[in-house]
Amino acid sequence: MTPYLEVPLRLVVLLGLAPLLPGIINKVKAWVGGRRGPPVLQLYYDLARLWRKGVVMSTLASPGFIAGPAVAWVAVVAAIVLLPLGPAEAPFAFRGDVLLMIYLLALARFGTTWAAMETGSAFEGMGVAREVSYAVIAEAAIIAAVLSLSVQTGSVSLSAMLAPAPGAGAVLLAAGLFTVLLAENCRVPFDDPNTHLELTMIHEVMALDHSGPPLAVILHGAAVKLLLFSLLLVEAVLPLGGVSAPVALAIIAAGVFVVTIGVGLVESLLARFAFRSVPLLLTTAFLMCLFALLMAWKGGAA
C-alpha cells in the first residue's frame, strides 16, 4: 500500500475508533457501580453536537484561543500516525520518530495550555500549572520507557522498537506505562474528569471556557491521545513480532480493549489522590520505567 492511501485509511480508522474508548471506560464504571450509564457512543453524539454549535469566547482571548486546540489536535493526530500497528509499519517510519512522537504530544500540551491561559481565569491557570508541572515527571518516565525499549531492540525507530517480544522488564514497563497513561490522559487517580469541583481538576478545568468546535476538537484530541497511549502500551508489552498481520491487529484491538477496561476499573475502584501525592506516584512510574530499562540493559548484556 502506498502511504498516500494508507495514511488516510489509518486516520479514518483510528480517529473514528478513538471516541469509543471514553465510552467504554464510562460503561465499565457504570457497570461496577451498578448503574446503566451513558451509551458507549455518547462521545460521538457530544462531538457531533459541539461541532455544530457556535462559539462563545472570552473578551480577553486572542485567536490563539481557537488555534491552540486545533494545534493540539493536529499534533496528537500526527503523533498517532507515527505509531506502527503491529507488523504494519507506520507509513512514516524513520530513525528517531519515537522522539518526534513524544514531542508532538508536548506540542499538543503547549496548544491546549496556551489556549487555556488566554482567558485570564484563575481556574484555568491552576489547571495549566498542574498539567505542565506533572508533565515534567511524566516526560521523564516516558523517556525512560522509550530508552528501555530502545535498549531492548537496539533501535530508535518505533516500528522496530515495538515489534519484538518483550524483555524481562515487561511487567514493570507495563505498570509504568499504564501509570503514565493515567496521568497523561488525566484519569483517576491523577484527575477526576467527573468531579464537580473545579479546584481539583486538571484537564477538564483547562477546557472550562471552551465551547463549540474548539471544545469538540479538545475532547476528540483527548480521546485520540488515550488511544495512542493504549496502543503504545499494548504494542510495547505484547509480542507481536512473529504473528501475521490480521492476528496482530486482532491482538492489538483486544489489548486496547483490555487497557480501556483496566482504566475503567481503576477509576471505579480508586479515589483521586491528593495533589501532593501525585508527584510521588508519577515518580514511582518513572522508577518502574527506569528499572525496566535497567533490566533490559542487563538482559542485553547477558
Add this chain to the structure above:
Amino acid sequence: MNAYLLIIVPMAAAALAALWPGDRTRPWLLPITGAAHVVLSVWMLIAPPAVSDAAWLGFDPLARAMLPAVSILFLCCAVYGLNYLRLRTERPNRIFVACLLAVLGLLSAGHMARHLGLLWIAVEGVTLAAVPLLHFNGTPRAYEATWKYLLVGGTGIALSLLGSFCLGYASIHGGGSGDLTFHALAAQGAGLSRPWVLAAWVLLLAGYGTKMGLAPMHTWKPDAYGEAPAIVGAVLAGGVTTVAFVALLRIRAVVAAAGVGPVVDRTLLVIGLFSMVVAALFLLGTRDFKRMLAYSSVEHMGILAIGAALGGAGVWAALFHVWNNSLTKGALFLSAGNIRRAAGARTMDEVGGMAAITPRSAAIFVTGMFAVTACPPFGPFFSELRILRAAFATGNGIAAAVFLGSLLFVFFGLTRVVFGIVDGRPRTAARKVRERFPETMGVILPAVALLGFSLLLGLATPSVLIEAWDAAVIQLFPVP
C-alpha cells in the same frame, strides 16, 4: 659625552629655574628640558654609545633599556605640568620647577650609574629632591605625607647604604680592591665573601625595595601619591621606582655572579608575590582613587620583582613591563589629577559621575585602568603574559597561580573604584566645574600620548626596544 648631557642638561635647567625671575614663564623650562632629554635619550637608544667597563657612569645597555621610558614620561608630565602650573598661579613654583628638573637629572644619573656608591648618591638625591614636590600643595596632609615619605624612605635608603658598605666589605674581605663599580664587583664573582654578599643583598633589597615600594616597605606610597600633585605622582611612580628597580637589577647581577643567584631569586620572588597579594588586599577596600593608584603601583613593583626573579626571559619581560608601567601609570596619574581637580575630592563617597563632568579625563582614566590591569591590546598585557610564561617555563607554577589570583583581585579593586567614580550621578553641576577646571587639550593630550605609547608598545613593540632589552638581558646575564 652625550651620557653626561643627560644629567647636565636637566641640572643646568634646574639651576636656571632656580634663578629665573618670572613665575609665569618659568614652567616653560619643563617641556623644553623634557624635549631635549627625550631627543638625547632616544638618539642614544637608537645609536648606543660605547661604554668602557670601568666607567662610573655610562649609557650602558641597561640604562638604554629603561631611561628613555622615564624620559618620555617626563616630557608628557612636563607638558601637563605647564598647564597645571597655570592653574596653580597662587603658589610660587620656583622650587617646584627646579626640583622637578633636578629629579630628572638625578634619575638619569641613577639609571646610568655603574658604581654602587654613585648609584646610592643619585637615588638619595632623587629622594631628597622630590621632597619639595610632595608638599607643593602646602596642606597639613601634604606635610604629613612628606614626613612619612622622608622617614620611611630615608630609613630605607640608609639601609641600602649599609648594604652598599656590606657589599664593598664583601669585596675587600674576599681579597678585592674594594672597587665598587658593578663591573669590577661582578668580575670578582665567587671571590666575594659570601656571608657579606648575602647580608648586603638583604639590606639592599630592603633599601631599594623601600624606594620601589615593595611590601612591606610600601607604607609611604599611598600617602605620598595621594597628597602630591598628579604630575609628581606620575614621575615618582614611573621614574623613581624605575631607578630603584635598575639598582636592584644591577645588584642582582653582582650577587648572582657571587654564586648565590638562586637564593636571591627566591627572595625576589617571595617579596614580589607578597607585594602583589598585599596590594590586592588593599585595593579591595580602598576608596580613594589616588591612593588606589599607589597600591596599583605596589602591585606593579611586585610584578617587576617577580619578573626579575625568573631568569633571562623574566627580566626581559620585566624591562618591557617597566616601560608599560611608567607610561600607563603616568596616564592614569594625569587623568586622575584632572578628575581630582574637577571634583575637588578624591574618594568614591564624594566623587561620582565624572563621565558626565569631565568626559575626556574619565575616558582616559577608564582606558588607563583597563591598560594597567593587563587588558589587551595595551602593553602591560603583553609583558605580564610574558612574565607568566617565564614563570611556567621556570617551573614556578604556584607563583604563577598567586600572580594570577592577585591580578584578579587587583582588577576587582580597581574596577570597583574607577567605575564608582566615573559612573553614576554627578555630584556637582558639570557647567560649574567647567568654569573652574576647563578640560583643555593641554591636560588631556599628555595622558593620551602616554596611553598611545602604551598601545604602540603592546601592538607593535619597536624593534629598537626589543633589541635594547635583549642587550640589557645579555648585560645582566653574561654568557660565560
Add this chain to the structure above:
Amino acid sequence: MIVGPCIALAALGLAGGIVGGRRWPRVWLALTLMAATGGLGAALVLLAGGADWVWRSALPVGGEVIHLRLDGVSAVFLALMSVVGGAGAVYSREYWSDREQRRSAGRGRRWWSGLMASMGWVLLSANGLHFLLGWEAFTVCAFFLVTLDGRMKAVRRAGWLYLAASHAGTVCLFAFFALLAHSVGSWELGPMREHVELAPLFWLVLAGFGVKAGLFPLHVWLPSAHANAPSHVSAILSGVAIKMGVYGLVRFSGWLPVPAAAGWVVIVAGMVSAVLGIAFALAQDDLKRLLAYCSVENIGVILIGLGAAMLGAAHGGNGLQWGRLALAGALLHVWNHGAFKALLFFSAGSVLHATGTREMSRLGGLWRAMPWTAGAFALGSVAVAALPPLNGFVSEWLIYLGLFDAVTTQGPAAAVAVPAAIVLGVAGALALATFIKAGTIVFMGAARTRRPAHAHECGVLMRGAMCGLAAICLGLGLAPQLLRPILLRATAAWHPAWGGVDPGAPLVPLGTASLAVAMALAVGVVLVFAHVRRNGLNRSVTWDCGYATPGARMQYTSGSFGDLAARWFRWILRPERRLRRPRGPLPDGAVLVDRHPETMLDRVLRPASTGVLHVSTAVRRLQHGRLQSYIVYLVAGIAVLALMVLLGGSQ
C-alpha cells in the same frame, strides 16, 4: 575564493561602524548590515563546501604575525554572530534610538560594531595571543554595552559583576594560553591532539570558557547582566556572546587532547546546567531574568551534546557515530538557541519598551496592543521548548539520537547517556512550563496594572528584526535537511577522523515529517477557524465558573504558576518569602512577596567575598597612619628576608 573578500567586506563594515557609528546612524546601519552579510556569506560559503580559509599576514601584532583561519567550527559561530549582530543592529536603531537615548545611542552603536569585530576576531584568529586579545576586547565591548544605561545602579552592579566574572574566566585563559605557549613553544593554534601532555590544560579551558558560557555554578553573572542590559544587548549576549564560551570549549576540546574524565565532566555539567537553569527560570518573575536563566539551560543542552561527542571521540568504535550526532546536535543548537533566544529577547525588549517594566506580575493582556510582539514571543516559546516543527526541536532531536545510540550500544558511555537523555526530557518539559507561563502571563489575560494598558506595538525596524529571526526559526525547523553539508563540515572540522560520514543524514526524513506536520497544523488551524466562523462567534466575559465580576487581580500570577514545579527545587532555589496573612474580621494589608535570588551568588559567592573583604579590612588596618609601625614593618621585612637568605644560603 569568495570567503576572503567577504571577510574583508565585513571587516571594512565594522571598522567603518566603529569610526562613524557615533555620528551617522544610517550609515552605521548600512555598514553593519554589510558586515553581517559579509560574515554570513563567508561562513555559509565555507560551510557549504568551500575550502578552509587561511590568511597569514606579515604584519605583526603584539610580536606575532596575524594568522587568521576560518574552518567548519568557527564558521558555524561566525554565521550566528553575523545574523544576530545584523538583526540586533536593525532592532537597536529603533529600540535604542538617538531620540530616546540621546546620551548613549551613539556610544552604543560604536560598541556594537566593536563587539561584532572583536567576536569575529576571536573566531578567526589562530594565534593564542591574538585570541586573548580579541577575547578581552570582546569582554570589554560587551561590558560597555551592558552598562549603556549606566544611570541606574542595578545596571552598573550587573555590569560590574559581568566584568568581574569575565575577568576571572580570562585569568584562567591567561594561564591556559601561557601554559600552552610554553609547552608547544609557540602561540600558534591548531590541531595538536598528539601532544598528550597538554590534556590537563582542558580543566583551565573548562573553567575559563565555562564562566563565559554560563555553565551552572559559574553562571552567577549571567542573570543580572542579561536582565539589566538593553534588550538588543541581551539578545547578542545570550545569542552570541555566551556561545563564544561554547566556541572555546568546542574549539579546544577538538584541537587539544582531553583528559579521560573530560567528557564525563562536561556532560554532567551540561545536565546540571540544563535542569537547574530552567528550574531557576521557571521561578522568576522578571521576564528578562527568566530568559537569561533559560540560556543557562540551553548552554546545558549544548554541553550535553558536546560532552557526548567527547565521550564518543574518546571511546572510538561506534562512539564515532553517536558522538558525531551529538556534536552535530550541539552545534546546531548553538544556531537555534541564538536565533530563538535573540527573538525572545527582542520581544521582551519590545514589551519593556512599551510598558517600562520587566516584572511579569505587572503585565498581562499585551497581545491586543502588541500582536506582532506576542506572535514573535509565542513562536519563540514553541522553539525554545523544543517543540516540532520549529528549530529547537531539530537540534535537541539530534542530541537525543546521539544519546540513544550511545545507550543502545551499551558501552560505558551509556551510563551517563541514560540520565542525560532523561534530563533533556525533563528540561524540555520544564521549558514548556516556563514559557507557557511567560508567554501567557505577559501577553494573555487582562492587564494586571495600568502600565500594560497604555502599551503600543513596536515600529517597523524592531518588528522587522523579529520577523527575520522568526523566519530563521521556522526555516531551520522546516527544512533541516539543508543543514546536512553544514553539519558534515563542522563535525569534520572538530575531529579530523569524523569526515566522510554524514551526521545530518537522519535530518532528511525529519525534514519531511516536519514539513508535513507544519502543513497539517496550518490546514487544521485554518479548518477550525473557518468552521468557527461559519458557526458564529460571540464574545463575552471570561466564564470563570460563573463568577460575575472577574477582575484583573484575580488572575493566576507568575509566582503561583511556577510554584508547583519550582517547589521541587526549593533546596537550590532558596526562595525568600515575605508573608503577612490577613488577620481579624476586617483584614487589611496582607502581603506576599516571593523573591528568587541567585543562589550561587547569594549563598556561595557573597559569603566567600565577604570573607575576603574581612581579610582585606584586617590588612588595611595595618596602614593606620602611625609612622612608628611602618618602620616596624620595614624591620620585620628585613628580618624575614634575612631568615630566608639564612635558610636558603645554608643549602
Add this chain to the structure above:
Amino acid sequence: MTATLNVLVGLAMGLNLVALGSSRLPGLIRAVALQGAVLGVMPVLMHAMDWRVTLVAIATVAGKGLVIPTLLRRAMRAANIEREIDPFIGFVPSLLLGAGGTIAAVALAQALPLLPEHAGTLLVPGSLASVLTGFVLLIGRTKAISQVCGYLILENGIFLFGLLLIHATPLLVEAGILLDLTVGVFVIGIIVDRIQRAFDTLDTRKLTVLRE
C-alpha cells in the same frame, strides 16, 4: 691608633644609651650632636692627614654637631616642648633594649667574618649598636624631634660601618654620601619646622590623618 678609635667608638656607644635614656629633648639632641662630632673626627684618625679628609671631617662635625642640632633646638623651642611624654617604648625598656642590643652587637661582631685589621676595633659592634638604637628611637618615640634624632643615630651607625671601607672607597664617593646625608637631615629639619607650623605640634600621634 686603634685604641684611640676604640675609645671614641665606645664613647659613641655610650652616647647611644644616653640618647635612649634621656626623656628631655635637649639632652637627646645634645647626645646626638656630640655623637656626630665624635664620628666626624674618626676619619682623620684613620686616614693619613689629607686636606680633603680634613674638609670632610670639618663638614661632618659642623653639620652633625652644630647645624642640625641648632635646627632641632629651634624647632623644639618653637613647638614649646621639652620632654618626650608617654613614648611607645618606655625609657627603661628602651635602655634595656639598647643595652641588650649593644651586647648582642658585640657578640654578633665576633661571629662575623672580618678582616684581621678590623677584628680588633669596635667599629662593627658600634655600628650595629647605633643602628639598633636608631631603630628603637624611631619606633619607640612619639615626638618628631626624637625620631629625627633616632634617624641621625641610625645614620651615624652606618657611617661607622662605612669607616671600614675608608681606604677602599674614593673620597669623591665618600664626600657625595656625606653631602647627601647632611642635606637629608637638613631637609628633615625643614620639614619638622613646617610640620610644627602646619600642625602646631610635633607630636606624631597627631600625624595620622592619612590612613586607610
